[in-house]
Amino acid sequence: MRVTLQVWRQANTDARGEFKTYQVDDIKEDMSFLEMLDVLNERLTIQGEEPITFDSDCREGICGTCGVMVNGQAHGPEAATATCQLHMRSFQDGDTITVEPWRAGAFPVLKDLMVDRAAFDEIIASGGFISVPTGSAPDANLIPVPKSVAEAAMDAAACIGCAACVAACPNSAANLFTAAKVAQLNMLPQGQPERWDRVLNMVETMESYFGSCTNHGECEKACPKSISIDFIAIMNRDYVKAKFKNRRLVSQQG
Amino acid sequence: MTMTLDSKIPDGPISDKWENHKFSMKLVNPNNKRKFNVLVVGTGLGGAAAAASLAELGYNVDVFTYHDSPRRAHSIAAQGGINAAKNYHGDGDSIFRLFYDTVKGGDFRSREANVHRLAEVSVDIIDQATAQGVPFAREYGGLLDNRSFGGAQVSRTFYARGQTGQQLLLGAYSSLMRQVGLGTVKLHTKIEMLDVVVKDGRAVGIVTRDLVNGEIRSWSGHAVVLATGGYSNVYYLSTNAMYCNATAAWRAHRRGAAFANPCYTQIHPTCIPQSDEFQSKLTLMSESLRNDGRIWVPKNPDDTRRARDIPESERDYYLERIYPSFGNLAPRDVSSRAAKRAVDAGNGVGPLKNGVYLDFADAISRLGHDKVEERYSNLFEMYERITDENPYETPMRIYPAPHYTMGGLWVDYNLMTTVPGLYAIGEANFSDHGANRLGASALMQGLADGYFVLPYTIGDYLAGWLNTPVVPTDDPAFAAVEDETKERVAGFLASRGTRTVDDFHRQLGRLVWDYCGMSRDESGLDKAISEIPALYEEFKSDVKVLGTGDSLNQTLEKAGRVDDFFQLATLMCVDARHREESCGGHFREEYQTEDGEALRDDENYAYVAAWEWTGDISNPVLHKEDLEFENVKLATRSYK
Numbered sequence: 001m002r003v004t005l006q007v008w009r010q011a012n013t014d015a016r017g018e019f020k021t022y023q024v025d026d027i028k029e030d031m032s033f034l035e036m037l038d039v040l041n042e043r044l045t046i047q048g049e050e051p052i053t054f055d056s057d058c059r060e061g062i063c064g065t066c067g068v069m070v071n072g073q074a075h076g077p078e079a080a081t082a083t084c085q086l087h088m089r090s091f092q093d094g095d096t097i098t099v100e101p102w103r104a105g106a107f108p109v110l111k112d113l114m115v116d117r118a119a120f121d122e123i124i125a126s127g128g129f130i131s132v133p134t135g136s137a138p139d140a141n142l143i144p145v146p147k148s149v150a151e152a153a154m155d156a157a158a159c160i161g162c163a164a165c166v167a168a169c170p171n172s173a174a175n176l177f178t179a180a181k182v183a184q185l186n187m188l189p190q191g192q193p194e195r196w197d198r199v200l201n202m203v204e205t206m207e208s209y210f211g212s213c214t215n216h217g218e219c220e221k222a223c224p225k226s227i228s229i230d231f232i233a234i235m236n237r238d239y240v241k242a243k244f245k246n247r248r249l250v251s252q253q254g
Numbered sequence: 255m256t257m258t259l260d261s262k263i264p265d266g267p268i269s270d271k272w273e274n275h276k277f278s279m280k281l282v283n284p285n286n287k288r289k290f291n292v293l294v295v296g297t298g299l300g301g302a303a304a305a306a307s308l309a310e311l312g313y314n315v316d317v318f319t320y321h322d323s324p325r326r327a328h329s330i331a332a333q334g335g336i337n338a339a340k341n342y343h344g345d346g347d348s349i350f351r352l353f354y355d356t357v358k359g360g361d362f363r364s365r366e367a368n369v370h371r372l373a374e375v376s377v378d379i380i381d382q383a384t385a386q387g388v389p390f391a392r393e394y395g396g397l398l399d400n401r402s403f404g405g406a407q408v409s410r411t412f413y414a415r416g417q418t419g420q421q422l423l424l425g426a427y428s429s430l431m432r433q434v435g436l437g438t439v440k441l442h443t444k445i446e447m448l449d450v451v452v453k454d455g456r457a458v459g460i461v462t463r464d465l466v467n468g469e470i471r472s473w474s475g476h477a478v479v480l481a482t483g484g485y486s487n488v489y490y491l492s493t494n495a496m497y498c499n500a501t502a503a504w505r506a507h508r509r510g511a512a513f514a515n516p517c518y519t520q521i522h523p524t525c526i527p528q529s530d531e532f533q534s535k536l537t538l539m540s541e542s543l544r545n546d547g548r549i550w551v552p553k554n555p556d557d558t559r560r561a562r563d564i565p566e567s568e569r570d571y572y573l574e575r576i577y578p579s580f581g582n583l584a585p586r587d588v589s590s591r592a593a594k595r596a597v598d599a600g601n602g603v604g605p606l607k608n609g610v611y612l613d614f615a616d617a618i619s620r621l622g623h624d625k626v627e628e629r630y631s632n633l634f635e636m637y638e639r640i641t642d643e644n645p646y647e648t649p650m651r652i653y654p655a656p657h658y659t660m661g662g663l664w665v666d667y668n669l670m671t672t673v674p675g676l677y678a679i680g681e682a683n684f685s686d687h688g689a690n691r692l693g694a695s696a697l698m699q700g701l702a703d704g705y706f707v708l709p710y711t712i713g714d715y716l717a718g719w720l721n722t723p724v725v726p727t728d729d730p731a732f733a734a735v736e737d738e739t740k741e742r743v744a745g746f747l748a749s750r751g752t753r754t755v756d757d758f759h760r761q762l763g764r765l766v767w768d769y770c771g772m773s774r775d776e777s778g779l780d781k782a783i784s785e786i787p788a789l790y791e792e793f794k795s796d797v798k799v800l801g802t803g804d805s806l807n808q809t810l811e812k813a814g815r816v817d818d819f820f821q822l823a824t825l826m827c828v829d830a831r832h833r834e835e836s837c838g839g840h841f842r843e844e845y846q847t848e849d850g851e852a853l854r855d856d857e858n859y860a861y862v863a864a865w866e867w868t869g870d871i872s873n874p875v876l877h878k879e880d881l882e883f884e885n886v887k888l889a890t891r892s893y894k
């Protein structure tokens with residue numbers, strides 16, 4: 001098959017970017033979308049044009065490295081599918097496809113389709129953990145965890161940190177990403193001691209980089225792992241409670 | 255010869271060695287730990303666990319990764335699970351049994367003392383991960399669930415759905431990020447290590463390239479830890495992530511670190527076959543599918559009918575035919591080789607005739623559609639997403655693919671390479687799996703090394719350097735390596751040839767796969783040993799890398815990695831050529847039993863082959879570490 005690509009090219013963070021058009025002939029339906037870009041890149045190199053920069057690694061939807069806007073949709077047209085799992089059979093012969101990087105203030109474009117998502121690491125560093133120095137853990141079966149709780153924690157923990165949620169959100173909010181980690185740890189018995197500090201610190205760090213959530217729900221639709229926005233409700237509930245608890249503590253000390 | 259291999263295996267009975275060793279090692283007093291700077295390269299299970307644990311102990315840590323976040327390391331992709339001798343199910347598991355299974359599974363080519371320690375600390379890993387909030391699968395009573403995995407007769411594999419590696423890595427990553435937040439670890443992302451700096455015979459730092467702006471600079475430390483993963487991507491097509499490469503290990507090798515058993519590579523039998531020549535990555539399908547699927551190919555190589563239309567009498571269920579007792583559950587290496595024979599004979603299936611069928615029709619009629627769906631729905635869905643074929647209706651197509659590398663940097667019992675102060679952990683070292691790794695044991699080893707071994711053993715070395723400042727990065731030793739690195743990078747840009755990096759990598763991969771893949775023989779290896787260096791010369795003069803060195807340039811990054819793969823590939827073939835026996839993943843056609851099983855030669859080859867770099871890629875020097883088996887009796891693996 002044959003497609004026309006309109007690809008965002010930008011030399012570096014400070015440069016001005018623009019769309020460039022490429023004809024890609026002779027590709028197969030069974031190729032993945034990123035393999036199609038690989039093929040284009042080899043052809044460009046032979047022609048003497050610098051290949052298109054894009055990030056990807058595992059190519060099986062688990063590492064969260066890949067991710068571009070395809071025709072305005074984060075990770076493209078298929079539901080619950082990361083860009084690396086998208087195949088050319090999702091397009092028609094002769095289609096024109098627009099390919100852009102994630103667009104969000106917190107994610108500067110490094111080059112072409114690659115962005116810097118370091119802000120996500122900052123959110124985790126502010127509280128996305130349980131403080132348990134190596135070697136200090138009790139026997140794993142000491143604290144039974146109800147199966148339903150473990151399953152719900154796993155649903156949240158499935159987040160791959162690709163940032164499609166931010167890219168899809170009209171406000172560039174990172175609530176789904178943050179909530180997935182808050183909810184995973186705050187639901188588990190092991191996460192209780194740091195529950196209130198965790199949610200406060202993570203939400204505040206999140207707000208320093210990202211926009212506010214106004215419940216559009218676009219994040220859930222774009223998520224390649226179908227992480228539920230119900231986790232945002234859990235985070236919000238814990239955040240309000242934590243604020244209240246802290247105020248009470250402050251007034252007790254006061 | 256200046257290199258000596260001292261394994262530093264502690265004295266005493268196997269079960270006391272690690273305890274005794276921990277007691278006899280030198281310690282660094284807690285207040286002194288902050289005076290030491292440790293450089294950790296890699297943030298997979300090994301690196302993230304080590305960096306976090308070292309920082310918790312009080313060391314200053316710098317951690318490096320070429321990814322944009324530590325959480326992207328290839329460990330994230332592991333599906334199946336992690337072994338541990340918890341014996342939670344009371345089915346007779348024990349540290350000794352896990353130790354025994356691992357030594358035997360490794361076809362008696364690993365070091366007993368290391369493997370025993372691995373089995374000992376396996377139990378602590380599960381405690382640690384659970385406390386971090388890793389959502390392992392649980393039973394209705396709330397306790398941890400286990401499944402069984404190849405090579406074991408007990409249930410000792412812990413798992414988190416089909417995403418065990420992801421969850422363990424995110425656990426280690428969370429501990430790492432806590433330390434980053436506390437300021438005890440400095441995190442350097444999108445930074446690639448390109449060389450090790452050795453001064454007065456010990457590692458004093460590294461040289462890196464900033465992948466965003468191209469800056470080449472030095473970092474100094476009291477010790478350097480490489481946790482940089484395996485080298486399956488030397489084959490071009492493998493189940494490893496696209497960026498996985500051997501540069502860190504290879505550059506360390508060139509600076510004096512011996513490379514052990516490079517020819518021990520593992521081929522996984524159930525992967526989705528390549529769909530076209532531009533495919534760059536293969537996907538693994540869990541081996542559990544072989545419990546219910548039947549493997550076959552059409553008897554007639556020219557059969558063009560759809561699978562369903564081929565009558566039973568014209569199908570060859572070759573595993574069931576050749577291995578009647580094990581059938582479709584024949585071990586990884588045996589079933590991989592049988593598939594290769596079928597495809598090589600022209601009986602392959604699919605558009606490129608490069609696969610064999612894995613058929614669930616019988617299972618569906620025996621168990622019912624619902625039962626099969628319950629067992630395998632996520633795998634079937636993953637398969638359909640990639641191939642657009644529905645495994646309920648038409649058999650899956652599978653083919654073996656490179657998956658894991660047992661070989662790696664030689665390390666002693668303390669995980670130190672032959673360069674003092676330079677350590678290697680996780681898949682990057684050779685230590686625990688011998689000639690074959692059992693399923694669910696790589697995650698265990700990476701975390702064992704990172705959480706529970708290295709943080710202790712490194713103190714023994716560091717204690718000797720108390721109050722010695724790090725070598726400053728303006729020392730001539732650093733300047734020399736920086737200059738060499740700059741020259742090397744500039745060389746790729748200057749060559750202005752006609753062929754792409756991937757084009758060369760594909761050709762190299764093909765050679766290594768054909769001659770040093772699932773099965774090897776003398777004449778093929780001889781051919782590879784002459785063809786690979788010749789192709790390498792072509793690569794150096796004819797590779798085409800566009801763009802500049804002082805900007806983000808993915809082709810330039812890849813050129814350096816492929817350059818190192820060429821050199822490593824040659825060493826793999828030299829190693830495979832010299833080892834005139836078959837063991838584990840190393841199968842030499844000349845050395846097999848009548849049933850086609852691997853024929854070991856314990857008399858002559860019960861040693862670790864550790865190679866020393868000489869500057870001539872085809873003529874390294876061999877050093878041998880003899881292996882002694884005092885606790886597990888040498889025996890032939892059997893599947894009868």
Ligand SMILES: Cc1cc2nc3c(=O)[nH]c(=O)nc-3n(C[C@H](O)[C@H](O)[C@H](O)COP(=O)(O)OP(=O)(O)OC[C@H]3O[C@@H](n4cnc5c(N)ncnc54)[C@H](O)[C@@H]3O)c2cc1C
Pocket residue numbers: 295296297298299300301318319320321324326327328329330331332333334335336418419445446447448481482483484493494495498499501502538657658679680681682693694695696697698700
């Ligand atoms: C598809 C698949 C499934 C698997 N399933 C299982 C399983 O179920 N159970 C099991 O036990 N094992 C499994 N394995 C094997 C296991 O996942 C790996 O062996 C293990 O995770 C390796 O961990 P590591 O920490 O050594 O390296 P990796 O996770 O590969 O990490 C390497 C790190 O080093 C960094 N790095 C490398 N080179 C450089 C450099 N030059 N400069 C800077 N940074 C660098 C990378 O950025 C990365 O952070 C599987 C492997 C594959 C491919």
Ligand code: FES
Pocket residue numbers: 055056057058059060061062063064065066067082083084085160
């Ligand atoms: S490349 Fe890993 S999720 Fe797409």
